[in-house]
Structures are given as structure tokens and as C-alpha cells.
Amino acid sequence: MLPTVLVTGANGFLGRHLVTELLGRGYPVRALLRPGQPAANGPLPPLRELPIECVTGDICQPATVATAADGCGYILHAAALAQVNPARNPAVWATNYGGTETVLALARRADVARLVYVGTANVCGFGTKAAPGDETRPYNGRHYGLDYMDSKYAAAGLVQRAATAGLPAVLVHPTFMLGPGDAKPTSNALLLALYQGTLPGYPAGGKNYVHVRDVATAAVNALAQGRVGESYILGNENLSFREAFTLMGQVLGVAPPRWPLPPALAQLYGRLCDWKTRLTGRPAALNAAMAAVANDGHYFSARKARTELGLPQTPVGQAITEAFDWFKTHGYV
Template identity: 60%
Template sequence: MPTVLLTGANGFLGSHLARELLKRHYTVRTFVRPGSDSRTLMGLPLEFAEGDIRRAADVAAAARPCDYIIHAAALAQINPARSPDVWHINLNGTENVLSAADKAKVQRLVYVGTANVFGFGSQSQPGNETRPYAGYQYGLDYMDSKHAATQLVAKSTLQWGMPVVSVHPTFMLGPLDAKPTSNAMLLELYRGRVPAYTGGGKNYVHVRDVAVATVNALTQGRNGEHYILGNENLSYREAFQLMAEVMLIRPPRIRIPDWLALRYGRLCDLKTQLTGKPALVNSAMMKVAIDGHYFSVNKARQELSLPATPIRLAVQEAFNWFVEQGYLDKVP
């Protein structure tokens, strides 16, 4: 069977990608950092290749021999807003993967980006793959580095003829989020730490749908094309209401005015400067929170057979997993 090198395999999305690949009888070689937490991969029939995505030699060794690569490794850090590590992993790491893919002569590389590299829209007129990057306004190295990496991937197709399809997930929810990452919002809501909401919103998607469409991209989709992987566009008020209903708690009922959210973000920046430690949020995060990051996923539905699992089910499965794993008993 074809061998797929999967970077970031022990992450939230990577854990689902590994399972989807095995389900389709691919041989899966996972690329993970030495000593990193791989509990969500335990018991799976995987090949393990340890290394650092920032080291070209490590990536090249892992890619020999393989038929495909899915590059899902990334550092999705937004607090602090600026960090050299984000650039080293997201941009330099992608450069190393592209080089390894070229040397290994893979049949296709699937690059996992983020929908944030495209211009967002409103709920009535959502953004799509044709809209130019709008994230510069926030000052987040995560968004900027992923945009730069996406451009690098596009350049490799034009200049090298690299067989690449790029997929760009929106905000993922679902089980197996061990760290946790995006699903941490559920825990914060459940513990009563989200007393209010801002006027923005975003597109939400079940992580398993992203895994299915990403694996589909090994054989579906067009070389050099980009696909936003998402599902439901919800305001924060709508999303928190849905999450609260699933977890049987009361949702936050107070909306924070935009001006107050921005002022709070600036105060948090000041606290960070004075203490040298990241505050709960930063001004960049609050700028994001007042905007509506809504997207259309029609292209991925048509060309990558992207499923459309209801977000309510994604929330329910994520919450059930947290309960089963004892996360609700842990109060950080």
C-alpha cells in the first residue's frame, strides 16, 4: 500500500488524519518531535519517525521513501502575538517539507494551512479562496507565518512543478484534543470563565470532516489549488449558546462593546510589558474577536467531497471525550 508521511501526527488534527489514513489502508509514517506527547496515537499500527521539523535533514530522512506527504505540523500560538518559534516552525518547517517532497519525488503533497490566509466576509457574504489576505491588521505571527508559508507552497508549484494541494481549515472542534487547543473554549465555558461575548464570529467545522477532506486531497482536487475546509458560520453569541446547550450550562448573556474589548486588550498588553508574562489575552486577539471571520466552503464540497457534520455533534463528541478523559476534574 502507498506510504504517507504525516507531519504533526500527534496533534489534534493529526490524530484524526492518522486514523482516516489507516481506515483507507495507507501505510502511515508519523513525524513527531522526540519526547512529545503522542497519547492519542497509542495502539495504532503506525511507523514512527522522530525529528524536528526545523531540521531539513530530519524531514528528508523521514520522507525516504514515501509516496505522499500530508504536512499538518504547525504552531498555532496567538499569545504572545509575536514569537520567532512560530516562524521557524510554520515557515521554515514548510520549506523543509517542500524540499523533502521534491527529493522524494512524491506523487502529491497536501499542505494544511488555515482559512485565515484568505479575506473573510459576513454571514450573508462569506469570504472564499479568491479574497486576498486580510490578517496583517492583527499583528499575529501565527496568521502572518501561515500566509507566508502558503505563498511559499504556491511558489513551489509554479517554479518546481511541485504536485501540491492546499487545504485550509477553519475553527476545528471534536474529540482527541489532548493539549487541548481549539476545544479549550468548551472547558472555559463549562468552568464559568467566559462571562461575556464579543460581537464577532467565525466558521466552525468538525475535525473529522477536515481529516476526511484532507485525505481525499491525496487523490482529489486540482494541483496548485486551495480549499477552505469549514462548515457553519456562527456568531460568538450563537456558538456559545449551542455549546452551553450541549454541556447543560448557562451561556454568557452579556455582549462586550467593541471599544471596551479593544481597550481591555491594550491593558493586557501593558500588563504583559510590565510583568514579562503573557496576560490572559492580548490586543491582537481582541481585534480578531470583534470581527466576523466567515467563509464559504462550496469549492471544497464540490472538489474534495468535504462532509458537513453538524457542529452540535462536534461539540457533543468533544465534551464527551473531555468527560471520559477526566478533563473536567482537572482545574488548572
């Protein structure tokens, strides 16, 4: 019988796909849920209706999860607070850095055969389309002033140091995930905004996109494949925002934004939003850090993960189609 896998963040967008992938391969699954967190997530079936074990605890409060990994052979640590607005938020550090410290302690206590840490490609240095960033490039996101990026970079450092000290850990770093089942929604909210015509234009930058199911496949592969202590970018297609919005518009049957947003104008709008936030005490729709990110091209290569983790490369257009079909089926549009 295969070892039990503890999955943190099991009720999230990627977490649900991880659970599905694990069950499809015959792994027993133990899902860690926060106290008070419903096992149901929007229209998705409750986790407790799946053939898995659910335990309760908060990785920000180590005492509540002290035995969560006992008896598990593997840990898939996907829990994170992917919040970028406001740009600075102590809760982001508590979850992404402090929570990772907790999970590393669980892995040592349970003496797991492997820990797979799910980070973000932004902890690697991004590049251009002609020379995309990879796992060898140093982190260059600190100048944005985003606690999300900084905390994930710091957490990845924790995992790498633990691996150097003997913990069998592998790090996987997804790019921008699209696909079905985004109940909250999170990254796929971009599709809804485009469909509803609320995007005023397209920024100057771009990013790498990947199907969430491909990420889940490679992350589960990493339980047995890949090298301890190594990082793997899980991505696929590099697209400028203009290219991405055009593709999304074709799939959704709507016209994409027509007008480019000059970087200076985007940055000015971000600063005005910051001013509004300080004045009202409530986060605006955007902030200066988010505008700065959108002005840059966050392009990456996933060659290493394709070679060593068997990362699939589902066309991004298919990911968009499946995501939008799921939204339509479940009444989001």
C-alpha cells in the first residue's frame, strides 16, 4: 500500500487538484483544514465527502497541528496566503513563512520520505521571452515591496536549508495557474473580469501561464522524482498581457481590452490607489506594487521540470476553455 500523503491547503484551487491527482494514483490522503474552515468550497463537493481523512489545525499555531503528519510518508505543502493587496500584511508572513517552519517541523517529527513544498515562480529571477528566467537566476522581486513575494522567497530558503541539513525536500514553483475548479475564485478571476468588461486596458508586461492540472501532476510526481533540495519552475506559455487577453477574449467570445496602459500611467494609478487606501482605511482595487509587477515581463522557462518531473504542457487555451466552462456550469457567469 502506498504511504499516506498529508496535504496542506487541500481546500484551495491547487489543493483540490492535488487531492484528485493523489486519489487517482491510489495514495491515501490526509487533508489539513483550518479550524472553522468549511470542508466545502463554493460549488465543489465537501472534502469530507471524498475518500480521504480530514484533520483540523492551523499551521500558524504549531500546537494545533503537532501530530498532523504522524503516520504519513509524504507531505505536500500547498497552504499559502496569496494576497498582494495590501502589499504589506503580517498575516502573509505568518502563513507563508511561519507556516512553512511549522510544516518542516512536522516533516522531521514524522520522518517523511519526502516533503514537496509548493512555492511560486516569482522566487526565481524572471527574464524576457528570448531569455526567460529559470531556477538559476537570483530573486529580483524585492524591489516591488510585496510581502507575498518576499515571504515565499524567505520560505523557500527555509526549505532549501532544511534539505541541506538532511530533510528530503523538493521545491516546485508554479507560474500563473488557470483551469477549472477555482471556486473562490483566485487566479481565474482574471477571466471573469475580462468577460465582464471591467479591464480598462492591457499593461505593458506579461507572465507565464500553466494549467493547474499540469502543476498538480508534476507536484505529485515530485514525491518520487526530482532531486532533493532542487527547485523546479512549473510553467508553460510566456504571453504578454496583450497576447493573453486576446487569447482569453477568443475563448470567452468577448473583445479584449483595446488600449495599452503606458507604464507611467499604470504606476500613477497605483499610487493614487495607495493614497485612497490610506485615506479610507480600505484596500483599493490596485496598489503601486501590483502596477509595477504588471509593467514587467515575468517570463520563465520550465525546461528543468519537463525533463526531471515530467511536467505536462497542456495548451493554455485549453486551460482557459476548461476554466470558463466550469464557471458557466456553476453559475459564475
